[in-house]
Amino acid sequence: MSRILYTGTKNASSWAFRAWLSLRELDVEFEERVVDIRTPQRFENLQRIGEISPSASVPVLIDGNSVIFDSLAIMEYANEIGTGSLLPSDPLSKARVRSFLSWQHAGLSGLCPRLSFESAFYPDKRDMTTDEQKDADRLFSIWENELESSSGSYLCGALSLADLVFVPTIIRIYAHSPQIATWPLTQQWIKRLLARESVEEWMSTARSLPPVILEDY
Ligand SMILES: N[C@@H](CCC(=O)N[C@@H](CS)C(=O)NCC(=O)O)C(=O)O
CATH class of the missing domain: 3.40.30.10 (Glutaredoxin)
Incomplete structure (x- = not known):
């Protein structure tokens, strides 16, 4: 290989x-x-x-x-x-996917540094703060609009790099039991993504490891 x-x-x-x-x-x-x-x-x-x-x-x-x-x-x-298959061929749709990729890559929101990926695996998780729930709400409403306008199972229609780039972000938010009932498409999208074989493969190993405790949690 x-x-x-x-x-x-x-x-x-x-x-x-x-x-x-x-x-x-x-x-x-x-x-x-x-x-x-x-x-x-x-x-x-x-x-x-x-x-x-x-x-x-x-x-x-x-x-x-x-x-x-x-x-x-x-x-x-x-x-x-x-x-x-993970980037659309049409330039505008491709640019939309790349916009999401770049946004996540550039930091997305203040949420990721405050809610570490490591914390998704802690046995005793704290509640999300009001600010964190506010940040999560903003992401949920953006994802909901995108899912609504793509009328697809995934953000930009078919599964794309835009969905995959958000998987670790979703995992850290979702593990902290956010209030998400107002965004039904987002809720289904999250479940669909988390159920993917690839995601489950990584996560089952991740869950089996001793948690990596960070002091600023
Ligand atoms: N922009 C980089 C960030 C990579 C990154 O920060 N990786 C972490 C592990 S997930 C790391 O190796 N951090 C060590 C360091 O940068 O000192 C990428 O997208 O690959």
Whole structure:
């Protein structure tokens, strides 16, 4: 196998999850090497990744002699070498999918840093704060409008990179039992995404690991 994906600890690595999901959904073959990104071994392990990748972070995809780093680049590359089904061919629809990808990649909202991916796996979860629920509400209403206008099962009609990029975000919000009844399409979309074989494969391993406790939870 000439293609190697360096991912991170499965209950702590939301960016690696996105790249991994795209490769899996597109049936691209790869060998997976998990980098332990828990402290204190994180620093030494990522330093070693820095010897092969400029970003010194995961995910990194090695394909033959090429190094493709950053989840977004890997997602787009996966689509190019896979079935190509995760980006629409029409330029406007493709730009819409890419808008969602870029938005998530640029930080999305204040919610992600406050509600870490790691916290989705804590046995005792706190309630969401009012501000967090407000941020979640905004995302839910945007997703609801998108689902309504695409009349599809997924954000932009068929499953696309736009859906996959939001999976780790959904997981961190959904694990904290948000009030979501007002957005029925979003609720169904979340359930549909979480039930995907690829998502369940990653999550079942993630759930089996000892939780990575962060102090600022
Ligand atoms: N923009 C990068 C972010 C990657 C990232 O932050 N990865 C985490 C693990 S999920 C990591 O390796 N962090 C270590 C670091 O950047 O020092 C991407 O999308 O791939």
